Amino acid sequence: MKELLFIFGVLFIGLGINFLRGKSLRLLAGNLWGDENNNVNSEAAKKMGKIVSPVIITPRIALLFYAFELSRLANIVLAFVIGYSIVIIVIVYVKYAKN
Secondary structure, three states: OHHHHHHHHHHHHHHHHHHHHOOOHHHOOOOOOEOOOOOEOOHHHHHHHHHHHHHHHHHHHHHHHHHOOOHHHHHHHHHHHHHHHHHHHHHHHHHHHOO
16 A cells, blocks of 8 residues: 555656646646647646646655655645645635636
């Protein structure tokens, strides 16, 4: 079980880093910024990738902590992720509710 947590943690950290770099943005849910050649060139998609990537990377760090039996650190990281996610959801809701 620990090996599986470790593997998933490493794979999703790689995915989060790709989002941070502006790669693999077609995997974002609701991505409407691609053109007809399936290329993502929009600055809005790249900005959303940079916003979403910490939410992807940090829980996977918690998975690595659980894999190495450091559950106290993992709980702290997960609390940070929940707080960050709530703040981002509120900001997006307020921003797009005005439009």
